[in-house]
Amino acid sequence: MLAFRNLLRRRIRTLLTVTGVAIGVSIVVALSAIARGFRTQVNDLFSSGRAHLILSRKDAADPILSYLPESLLGELRARDEIAAVEPVVLGATQVPPLAVFIFFGTTRDSPFLEQIRVVEGEGLFATPGTDRVCLGARAARNLGREVGDTLPLGGRELTVVGLFESATPLIDAGALLSLGDAQELAGLEQKITSALVQLRDSNRDALVRAEQELEADYPEIEATPPSEWAAAFDEFDLAEQTATVFTILAICIGGISVMNTMLMSVFERTREIGILQAIGWSRWMVVRQVLAEALLVATVGTPLGIALGVGIVELIGSFQQFSWVAGHYDTTVFLQGIAVGFGMGVVGSIYPAWRAVGITPIEALRYE
Amino acid sequence: MSDDVVLRIEGLRKTYETGRVRALDGIDLVLRRGEFVSIVGPSGSGKSTLLHVLGALDRPDEGSVWLGGQDLVTAERLDRVRARSIGFVFQLHNLVPTLTAVENVELPLYALDVSRAERRRRAEELLVAVGLSERLHHRPSQMSGGQRQRVAIARALVNQPELVLADEPTGDLDQETGRHVLELLERLREERGLTLVLVTHDMAVAERADRTIRLIDGRIASS
Ligand SMILES: Nc1ncnc2c1ncn2[C@@H]1O[C@H](COP(=O)(O)OP(=O)(O)O)[C@@H](O)[C@H]1O
Ligand SMILES: [Mg+2]
Numbered sequence: 001m002l003a004f005r006n007l008l009r010r011r012i013r014t015l016l017t018v019t020g021v022a023i024g025v026s027i028v029v030a031l032s033a034i035a036r037g038f039r040t041q042v043n044d045l046f047s048s049g050r051a052h053l054i055l056s057r058k059d060a061a062d063p064i065l066s067y068l069p070e071s072l073l074g075e076l077r078a079r080d081e082i083a084a085v086e087p088v089v090l091g092a093t094q095v096p097p098l099a100v101f102i103f104f105g106t107t108r109d110s111p112f113l114e115q116i117r118v119v120e121g122e123g124l125f126a127t128p129g130t131d132r133v134c135l136g137a138r139a140a141r142n143l144g145r146e147v148g149d150t151l152p153l154g155g156r157e158l159t160v161v162g163l164f165e166s167a168t169p170l171i172d173a174g175a176l177l178s179l180g181d182a183q184e185l186a187g188l189e190q191k192i193t194s195a196l197v198q199l200r201d202s203n204r205d206a207l208v209r210a211e212q213e214l215e216a217d218y219p220e221i222e223a224t225p226p227s228e229w230a231a232a233f234d235e236f237d238l239a240e241q242t243a244t245v246f247t248i249l250a251i252c253i254g255g256i257s258v259m260n261t262m263l264m265s266v267f268e269r270t271r272e273i274g275i276l277q278a279i280g281w282s283r284w285m286v287v288r289q290v291l292a293e294a295l296l297v298a299t300v301g302t303p304l305g306i307a308l309g310v311g312i313v314e315l316i317g318s319f320q321q322f323s324w325v326a327g328h329y330d331t332t333v334f335l336q337g338i339a340v341g342f343g344m345g346v347v348g349s350i351y352p353a354w355r356a357v358g359i360t361p362i363e364a365l366r367y368e
Numbered sequence: 369m370s371d372d373v374v375l376r377i378e379g380l381r382k383t384y385e386t387g388r389v390r391a392l393d394g395i396d397l398v399l400r401r402g403e404f405v406s407i408v409g410p411s412g413s414g415k416s417t418l419l420h421v422l423g424a425l426d427r428p429d430e431g432s433v434w435l436g437g438q439d440l441v442t443a444e445r446l447d448r449v450r451a452r453s454i455g456f457v458f459q460l461h462n463l464v465p466t467l468t469a470v471e472n473v474e475l476p477l478y479a480l481d482v483s484r485a486e487r488r489r490r491a492e493e494l495l496v497a498v499g500l501s502e503r504l505h506h507r508p509s510q511m512s513g514g515q516r517q518r519v520a521i522a523r524a525l526v527n528q529p530e531l532v533l534a535d536e537p538t539g540d541l542d543q544e545t546g547r548h549v550l551e552l553l554e555r556l557r558e559e560r561g562l563t564l565v566l567v568t569h570d571m572a573v574a575e576r577a578d579r580t581i582r583l584i585d586g587r588i589a590s591s
Binding site: 002005006008009271272275276277278279280281282283285361362365 | 416420423425426445447448450451452454455456458462464465466467475476478479480523524527
């Protein structure tokens with residue numbers, strides 16, 4: 001009650017502090033949701049298809065930097081446990097106005113094609129030929145292209161033969177090319193970036209065994225189930241670690257802002273705090289007051305910040321450049337937001353509470 | 369110690385600034401239940417310091433203080449003593465400005481194990497007793513100085529203390545208002561059998577007490 005009244009007494013200051021908490025929370029929520037969203041999308045890239053394992057280069061930092069020799073495919077197909085192998089070339093290039101444009105080089109029988117649904121024109125392999133491209137719906141929108149238009153890509157003029165949709169924004173905002181075209185565009189002659197492996201026997205044991213055997217026979221290869229593919233690349237960990245660093249930073253910076261408010265609040269109530277102690281309030285009760293005030297700020301600021309963070313992600317995703325951005329909101333994201341909000345409250349009230357406890361009633365009574 | 373002794377002080381000394389200021393310099397005092405004692409003396413003579421020691425706000429450097437059966441020199445939790453046994457009325461500005469009259473009066477009860485309903489009941493009862501039944505939900509800023517001191521008196525009594533201490537409670541009020549506040553305090557003392565110690569510089573007021581203690585330079589000059 002007292003905490004509530006104190007906050008109302010200094011409305012502007014309270015508003016600023018709540019805003020500070022909300023901004024801190026929103027940044028962390030947005031960063032974390034985007035980082036997780038990216039990881040989820042990468043895990044989704046090949047998950048809904050028939051692929052059981054994805055092979056990539058062991059030490060690759062990024063899926064597009066994972067170079068494997070195309071000759072590997074033949075060797076793999078010869079193995080008993082493997083039913084089929086399809087190559088993938090993942091690449092990124094610039095297509096004005098987009099700074100990053102992702103393309104997927106694929107084969108006609110690739111399980112990857114199960115990730116897309118042609119909605120206009122025809123499929124990439126419906127008619128034989130080169131220099132054909134299918135655009136995701138977002139890509140078509142961002143680039144202003146329709147079926148029949150041309151698209152300059154890496155010095156070549158490709159013809160848009162079809163539009164597709166995909167549930168994964170990363171695919172939906174990209175393009176589909178034949179493997180050969182993609183290799184040329186990416187400068188990867190005789191190379192691929194990953195291979196999608198279908199096993200004859202796909203039970204859990206067989207999967208683990210195949211994973212181990214492949215990695216043993218090809219030390220440069222990392223084999224991962226599609227739904228864990230992102231784990232093969234450190235950069236996704238890095239993105240989430242960055243979010244964690246920001247979480248800590250936000251708690252510190254926001255904590256200082258809360259602390260500033262609480263300190264002012266404690267100082268201007270020196271006499272009041274002294275009087276409360278004089279009429280029997282214990283130090284712990286005084287500490288609780290300060291904590292309650294900070295936690296009240298956190299309680300209001302945190303949900304606002306979470307809402308703001310979701311809004312930021314949506315806003316970013318609405319820009320052409322970032323149409324592949326999709327926030328992934330799991331409990332961890334919200335817990336992170338809550339931790340930041342309340343972390344700020346707690347960090348910000350420790351020192352003020354200590355100062356409040358240091359006020360002795362005698363001194364406070366002499367203080368005018 | 370006989371039953372009706374509320375407070376006993378012996379050889380009380382208190383110095384400030386590492387001994388240079390002798391605020392209290394050997395005080396002996398016994399207060400009996402229901403007694404009304406006034407303390408007078410020039411400014412700086414140690415009146416407030418004495419009241420603070422009586423009220424478990426401060427510990428002496430030397431001497432003993434017994435309140436009820438309790439030794440206040442060694443008591444670990446003076447805040448508990450204050451919460452249970454002491455009622456304070458200070459000069460002006462001792463209410464919490466953001467709280468209403470009734471909320472201010474409830475404050476001491478948060479330190480005790482009193483239910484919410486009981487808190488409200490006692491606070492309202494006392495505000496009625498001090499004649500503020502019409503002002504229960506006013507904030508201090510919406511009340512006159514005299515009304516605020518009545519709230520402070522109600523707050524001092526709400527924990528049913530053994531000892532009520534008032535440090536120049538009318539110091540910031542005009543004479544007329546001050547007199548009304550003191551009359552109220554006296555009336556409550558009679559009705560409720562309070563043990564009351566009142567610091568004042570108003571001799572007329574002081575003389576209405578059962579006993580007047582005159583302090584000079586931290587010593588009792590006469591009583
Ligand atoms: N906290 C303190 N620090 C230093 N000196 C103090 C303190 N409290 C009181 N004194 C000194 O002790 C003496 C008695 O003060 P006080 O009890 O307030 O007198 P009174 O209430 O009679 O005016 C004064 O000289 C005063 O300056
Ligand atoms: Mg004084």
